[in-house]
Amino acid sequence: MAHASQLASSPLGSQITVSNVSKSYGAGDFAKQVVQDCSFTLDSGKLTVMIGPSGCGKSTLIRMLAGFERPSSGTITLDGKPVTGPGLDRMVVFQESALFPWMTTYDNIMFGPRARGEDTPEMRAFAEELLQKVGLDGFRKKYPAQLSGGMQRRAELARSMINKPDIMILDEPFRGLDAMTKKLMQQYYANLYEEFRRTTFFVTTDIDEAIYLADRILIMTNIPTQVRAAINVDLPRPRHVEDITENDEANAIKMKALGLLHEEAMKSFARGSKAAADFVDAYARRMAKE
């Protein structure tokens, strides 16, 4: 089939190396360190899942990988070449839908090819294949607002994949979907990945999602973030959600990951409760004055 050859044109994808990257915002006393001395590698053709407490700086890392922002120090290299800006080799699928509201599903998917002057018969055929593959064939003329949350995510996956990026970056792509849709999307996405096999960086806060999808899980520390631990997930593909809930190895990974995440979450909570305590204290004093 046509799409098989199109998808397989570069079966492995590139490798990204993040070494000693730090990022802080603001200056002087107001500087906020978000990422500190963070190092990891995204192996080519592998699906690496990053998981960490919310607000730990995952999205900042993604913006740096995508090239929208530069690290304060350290380097990010793609197959040995430094990343200096956004590029076609890396595609980001955002947290909430970033489909262009004024374009139909089909026009959204064809955005990339048209932007590069590649509105060719081959690309149109590829767009058709992708529409089929993500189950939006009947929705090609609909606008994003007319699609359900799950459909929007799938349209966005197709819009990224048509550009055949060497690296796919997904920032909590299934966040905010209901449990049922989320499960379906995970299966959908796992199938796509297994056919696609591009280097993938997938960020989530959901440990079950991480184990179901990952070749390797990076567990991040609380802010300022760095890699706390890396766990390999050597479960055979294709995976099934039911198998994973009953698999001893998967459960061992889950317990280990949850333990580490719990520690980091407690650190984050301790900071939060200190701030909360100060606020309550100040409020009480103010009330006493009046």
Add this chain to the structure above:
Amino acid sequence: MTKSLTAKAMTFINGEQFWRGVVSIVVFLIFWEVGSRSQAWFGFAFPWVSQVPPPSAVLVELFKLIQDPSFWMSAFLSTLRVFEGFFAAMLIGIPLGLAMAVSRTFYGITFPVFEVLRPIPPLAWVPASIIFWPTQELSIAFITFLGAFFTIVINVIGGAQAIDVRYFQAARSMGSSTWDIFRRIILPGTLPSIVVGATVGVGITWAVVVAAEMISGGGSSGSGGATGGGLGFFIWNSYVGGSYTQIVAGMISIGIAGYLSSAVLRKIGKWMTPWLSES
């Protein structure tokens, strides 16, 4: 799926909202009629309303007017001025607003001047504009232009600046050039605000053209009379001539004209932004 126009009209007429509107207008007209005839009917004058001619008399006047070519000429002249000013405002305001939204430098240079000029009411420009422009026709068109211009520019700037930054990031990472981003992200992203600016702007234009016509004394006609001066001058002339029914008839025709202009623009806007209405 797609209902015929008559079927749509039937559902509308059978709807509650339609009858609420009918009741509202009928009650309003009854109060007005009774109020303005209170002196004759009850022997005492209701304050304010009794000074106004009753709607039945205004209706008779309107009926006479629509058979009078000079009334249509006035309506046509005002409409022409409104659209001259309005289109000039769109033609200059949209590119200017986009340029101000896109370029930080251009924004820094132009915005202070723009913000000082913006609060000046269009009518305060009347004397200056009569001095600036060679003909009275041009000065009236200029005043109407000002009425719509600032609203359109402010809406364009606001709309363009409110475009989600992720759309730019997504477009850039898919290989869009600057021109491509402008054409396929900024323009359609700003379009809904342009439509809002245009719809509000045309309403202001009607408010302004009438006042400008009154003040400038009827534009090109000069000699006065109901011909050539536009609806604003028509009303003023009716006041001078003491025909109160004509004043109210003139006011109502402006209301209708303003409503129609906004309705047409809304329709065009809806057609240009299909992604907002289809859900």
